[in-house]
Amino acid sequence: MSDIAAPPAASGAPRFMLGPLTxxxxxxxxxxxxxxxxxxxxxxxxxxxxxxxxxxxxxxxxxxxxxxxxxxxxxxxxxxxxxxxxxxxRMPSVGHDGLRGGPRLFGTARRAARPAQTAPADFAETQAGRVFALLVDLAARGQVCPNNRAIAAELDLNTAEQARYAITRLVRAGMIRVDAASTFDPRIITILNTGARTADPSRVPAAAKGK
Structure with a gap:
């Protein structure tokens, strides 16, 4: 029995090959x-x-x-x-103000705050939402903003880095502004939708800062 040769492929016919996908x-x-x-x-x-x-x-x-x-x-x-x-x-380059590093210009971050956004209903349950609620309360009572380690301890966060990142998220969302005279000075937090601010540490008696 003779073999039957397969017909040759049409000249110029397209050929497709599925390559590796990402x-x-x-x-x-x-x-x-x-x-x-x-x-x-x-x-x-x-x-x-x-x-x-x-x-x-x-x-x-x-x-x-x-x-x-x-x-x-x-x-x-x-x-x-x-x-x-x-x-x-990356290892955060963080000054005393708690924001990611880079030079500061006249005590405010070079990055401009984004327009205020409406937070989703479940925002309050996130770490950023809990930190925001604490900052709102401190500003309403005219209290000094604590450092990241103290915020983490107050809210039962695992590390001060989590508090720092939550504050960074709030800045980027246009919900707060962080001001400091220099990278070595305590920060002042402004709640942008109300204008309320935490107390200026330089004007608060030492005995009152821990209250």
Missing amino acids: LYAEVALMEAWLETAAPGEELVYATGPALGRDAPAAVLARQWASEGEVATHQRRTRAGGPLEHFMRR
Whole structure:
């Protein structure tokens, strides 16, 4: 029996091949990680040959890197293995005012506060929401704003870094403003939607600061 040859492929016919795809982490999981990650901790946010320009995880990673929250890197776990795109939580450069470092200009952060936003209903249950409620209460009673370590102790947070990050989130959301005469002076918090301010530590008697 003679073999029957298969017909040759039509000249110029298109041929398609499915290449390796990039997998991305969920944005919600990335945000939860950033809120509690200690400096030096790593998170793989994508696995694959290239990052999509408009992929939400890639967009968020670029944003955090530009803001100094993380440093982004790439690596292969083994020869010929997939490329991992990961971020490493940066050591915060924090002054006494509790904001991420960088130069300060006349006692206020260079970053302009964003317009005030309406908080979601479940905001009060987040760390940032709890810190905001504490700051509102302190401003209403004319009390001095405590440092991050004291805020963490008051709200049962694990670390002072969590209090610092919560305050940074509130600044970025346009909910508060942080002022200090210098990076070595205690801060004054202004609640932007009411104008209420925590007390100026330089004008409060030492005996009253702990009340």
